[in-house]
Amino acid sequence: MTIPVSTVDYLNVSIHGYACEVFVNRAPILRTPVDAPYTAIPSVSEWLVGGDNEIAVRIDAIAPPAATADPLSPRRLIVQRCVGPLGEIVPAGEDQPIDGLTYAPAPDDPTPTLPLRIAYEFRLPQGPTWAWQTAARLSLDAATTAELLMFLDALHADLVFGDIPGLLSRQRIKFAELAPLYGMTPASARAGLLQQFTELSKDGAWTVEPLRPDDVVLHLCCDGRVVEPRTRDDRPVLRGQAADGNAWSLPVFISRVDGMFEVVR
Amino acid sequence: MTQRPAPRPAPRKTPPPALKSKAGQPANAPCATCQKQQPRKVPPCDFDKLEFSCKHCGVPDKREIASVAFWLDQGRGKIMTNQKHSPNKRNPAVTDRFEVIDPDTIKVKASGGPGYSPGHPALTIQPPMSLGPVKVLRGPVHEVAVSYEPNWFKNRLANVTRIGFFAGLRQFFFPPPAVWVFTMAACGARPAPQRKAFYSWKHKVAVYPPDIFKIGLSLPSVRKREKASSWGKEGKVRYDNTSSSDTRGLARTSQSTKEEMRTSGNTELYRRTESVGNKHGTVTQTQQLGTIRGRDYSSDKYEASDAPDGRALATAKSFTFTRNGKDWTQSFKAAEFIEFLMNLRKQILGLIEFFKALGNKMPKIGWTFSVEVEVFAGSLEYEWGYKEWPKNHTVYKYYKVEVALTLVSAKAEIAFGLELLSAKAQVYGAVTGELKLTFSREANPDRTGPAGTVSVPPSVGGEIGVRGALGDWVEVVGKINAGFEGAATMELGPFSLKANFDLAPGKGTFTAKSKLFFSVTKQATLWEKRPIWARTIL
Numbered sequence: 153m154t155i156p157v158s159t160v161d162y163l164n165v166s167i168h169g170y171a172c173e174v175f176v177n178r179a180p181i182l183r184t185p186v187d188a189p190y191t192a193i194p195s196v197s198e199w200l201v202g203g204d205n206e207i208a209v210r211i212d213a214i215a216p217p218a219a220t221a222d223p224l225s226p227r228r229l230i231v232q233r234c235v236g237p238l239g240e241i242v243p244a245g246e247d248q249p250i251d252g253l254t255y256a257p258a259p260d261d262p263t264p265t266l267p268l269r270i271a272y273e274f275r276l277p278q279g280p281t282w283a284w285q286t287a288a289r290l291s292l293d294a295a296t297t298a299e300l301l302m303f304l305d306a307l308h309a310d311l312v313f314g315d316i317p318g319l320l321s322r323q324r325i326k327f328a329e330l331a332p333l334y335g336m337t338p339a340s341a342r343a344g345l346l347q348q349f350t351e352l353s354k355d356g357a358w359t360v361e362p363l364r365p366d367d368v369v370l371h372l373c374c375d376g377r378v379v380e381p382r383t384r385d386d387r388p389v390l391r392g393q394a395a396d397g398n399a400w401s402l403p404v405f406i407s408r409v410d411g412m413f414e415v416v417r
Numbered sequence: 418m419t420q421r422p423a424p425r426p427a428p429r430k431t432p433p434p435a436l437k438s439k440a441g442q443p444a445n446a447p448c449a450t451c452q453k454q455q456p457r458k459v460p461p462c463d464f465d466k467l468e469f470s471c472k473h474c475g476v477p478d479k480r481e482i483a484s485v486a487f488w489l490d491q492g493r494g495k496i497m498t499n500q501k502h503s504p505n506k507r508n509p510a511v512t513d514r515f516e517v518i519d520p521d522t523i524k525v526k527a528s529g530g531p532g533y534s535p536g537h538p539a540l541t542i543q544p545p546m547s548l549g550p551v552k553v554l555r556g557p558v559h560e561v562a563v564s565y566e567p568n569w570f571k572n573r574l575a576n577v578t579r580i581g582f583f584a585g586l587r588q589f590f591f592p593p594p595a596v597w598v599f600t601m602a603a604c605g606a607r608p609a610p611q612r613k614a615f616y617s618w619k620h621k622v623a624v625y626p627p628d629i630f631k632i633g634l635s636l637p638s639v640r641k642r643e644k645a646s647s648w649g650k651e652g653k654v655r656y657d658n659t660s661s662s663d664t665r666g667l668a669r670t671s672q673s674t675k676e677e678m679r680t681s682g683n684t685e686l687y688r689r690t691e692s693v694g695n696k697h698g699t700v701t702q703t704q705q706l707g708t709i710r711g712r713d714y715s716s717d718k719y720e721a722s723d724a725p726d727g728r729a730l731a732t733a734k735s736f737t738f739t740r741n742g743k744d745w746t747q748s749f750k751a752a753e754f755i756e757f758l759m760n761l762r763k764q765i766l767g768l769i770e771f772f773k774a775l776g777n778k779m780p781k782i783g784w785t786f787s788v789e790v791e792v793f794a795g796s797l798e799y800e801w802g803y804k805e806w807p808k809n810h811t812v813y814k815y816y817k818v819e820v821a822l823t824l825v826s827a828k829a830e831i832a833f834g835l836e837l838l839s840a841k842a843q844v845y846g847a848v849t850g851e852l853k854l855t856f857s858r859e860a861n862p863d864r865t866g867p868a869g870t871v872s873v874p875p876s877v878g879g880e881i882g883v884r885g886a887l888g889d890w891v892e893v894v895g896k897i898n899a900g901f902e903g904a905a906t907m908e909l910g911p912f913s914l915k916a917n918f919d920l921a922p923g924k925g926t927f928t929a930k931s932k933l934f935f936s937v938t939k940q941a942t943l944w945e946k947r948p949i950w951a952r953t954i955l
């Protein structure tokens with residue numbers, strides 16, 4: 153008997169000396185600090201589509217040259233697309249890159265004009281079509297912004313009141329599309345979220361940061377089909393403290409599907 | 418000028434008695450005339466000024482001062498002095514002694530005053546116990562030869578074998594002076610209306626040894642690397658443990674490695690013997706690694722070669738000790754020093770055991786560690802001794818140091834599994850730390866700046882990363898704090914070299930980025946601080 157090994161697409165990101173934002177098909181995946189090395193392996197299957205895909209990096213700032221070069225922590229900008237077994241640890245250095253991008257200007261190259269965008273494209277065979285791909289294109293006019301803030305406020309209220317069924321009802325698409333990618337069924341994922349919430353909110357020790365509209369920045373991405381709300385300092389808008397003293401957060405990506413706002417990622 | 422109240426006329430210590438009068442009466446027994454008079458009338462006997470000088474005073478390029486003088490100021494009722502003090506606020510003012518280098522001659526001169534009783538004033542000289550009995554010299558002017566302990570060097574050198582390399586060497590770092598006590602005294606009797614008297618003055622003469630010493634260290638770069646790894650796969654029994662050492666860069670040396678492997682049942686014993694040395698001798702490091710019922714055991718020990726005094730010879734070129742230009746290196750068991758350095762190295766290589774213990778907590782992820790260490794590479798020359806300071810009556814600690822020494826250069830490469838944010842994760846990366854002293858400096862007694870201490874922090878590098886299993890992912894918030902910390906501190910007068918070097922705790926703030934659930938941000942300690950060294954090296 154062989155159990156089919158499910159795999160996941162991920163990026164092997166290793167950046168130092170550049171403040172960047174990394175995108176998959178124009179969806180923001182992560183941001184790096186200019187003054188510290190950054191390595192991470194975010195999984196991105198839910199942002200890849202059948203056909204043409206794009207991985208891009210926007211460089212916003214470049215660190216000044218170091219007084220002494222540290223060969224064990226060099227300046228670099230590497231983003232590789234990899235595939236690996238879901239739920240397994242791929243030891244660092246054993247990633248199997250399929251393709252990727254590297255930014256390594258020569259020492260005498262002129263300083264680029266910032267922000268600098270670097271991108272490459274690749275083709276994947278036909279796969280699923282995600283809800284966000286066909287979602288309505290938004291423009292962040294006053295009416296849409298107000299509507300998005302109302303939707304965020306509803307999510308916020310679900311969290312404040314601990315209404316997990318309410319929260320799940322607004323994440324229907326996300327759970328339907330992501331659970332199979334990450335080895336779950338939508339039902340087991342919903343049960344998992346409820347169990348996690350029970351632990352995080354034990355003894356009623358669950359707090360939710362107030363939603364401050366003046367601190368919410370709506371980032372329009374994926375050609376206008378997806379919105380990611382973040383605070384001014386790029387933190388998730390929905391966040392708070394859990395019973396164990398740690399911080400919790402719920403990053404969300406929102407699309408208008410069939411006329412309704414939905415959490416799609 | 419210092420102000421010092423003149424000694425009160427009474428009560429008084431008795432000065433050396435005046436000589437017998439011509440009448441043949443004992444000095445202290447009053448004659449019949451005196452017995453009739455109340456109070457007794459004492460003939461004037463005192464001095465106004467007292468001067469101390471050595472044979473270098475007033476000599477060009479030696480001592481600029483002519484003498485240190487003390488005199489009685491009748492108007493102020495005080496003893497005044499012309500003592501000059503160091504402009505360096507950190508140097509305490511030396512007021513109670515005159516400092517010279519062995520051999521020297523101290524001139525003591527009393528002058529002025531109303532005259533003396535017969536045989537007054539008298540100078541009492543109390544040498545250190547080992548340098549002879551107390552002597553009394555009569556008259557106002559004297560030249561006295563002063564010295565340090567004779568044979569002090571050979572006597573101490575003879576101790577070296579018994580007390581060991583370090584204590585043996587430290588004996589020669591600025592030994593304390595031989596203190597001679599000079600007391601010039603008269604009766605302190607003055608004609609009316611002079612109310613203050615000089616009477617008696619006690620002053621010390623501190624005699625320092627004249628020797629100029631020099632130690633030299635010249636150590637080749639030897640990088641020692643230890644590696645250990647264990648990769649296990651879930652559901653499989655087989656584990657692979659390997660260990661290897663390689664040593665590079667030791668010039669003009671031979672190297673041999675012997676490996677043994679014994680296997681019986683589920684017990685494996687691996688023994689590796691490595692010898693490094695040159696034609697004079699070798700230092701052998703033996704490492705044992707065993708896997709017994711799936712657990713790792715290892716040991717590490719150092720052995721000397723059997724060649725008589727082999728290591729001393731082997732290291733003779735590494736360490737040198739001279740006194741006034743003559744080589745005395747062979748009197749020191751420098752092998753002890755080299756052994757000490759190897760122990761320092763071993764303490765850092767011990768990190769691998771520390772990491773292995775971490776890695777074994779989650780053996781299914783597997784681990785690999787390597788620690789690479791270099792200790793004491795480079796050169797150090799330190800010359801020292803006492804010298805008379807030309808500007809006053811003191812002696813200063815002369816030193817001259819030239820150092821380009823890497824005390825330690827360490828690199829740890831790690832990869833191991835642990836539980837982070839309730840999920841398995843891998844910590845990986847490399848950290849480096851280097852404690853290096855590179856400077857040259859010479860004592861300058863005129864300097865008003867800071868004392869002769871040089872302290873440097875380690876230069877550190879590398880980075881540590883964390884990754885979780887594929888799916889949900891881990892993001893490091895900010896930076897993982899990891900690496901080496903500490904300082905190297907060199908004191909120059911007297912010499913000492915201290916170092917502390919520790920592996921800083923691995924700490925960070927991590928967010929488990931969940932695809933479907935709440936993301937959680939937590940501070941976590943990947944490993945606790947691991948102290949490595951905190952010690953005086955020389």
Ligand SMILES: [Zn+2]
Binds near residue numbers: 447448449450451
């Ligand atoms: Zn008399």
Ligand SMILES: [Zn+2]
Binds near residue numbers: 805
């Ligand atoms: Zn002198």
Ligand SMILES: [Zn+2]
Binds near residue numbers: 435603604605
């Ligand atoms: Zn007298």
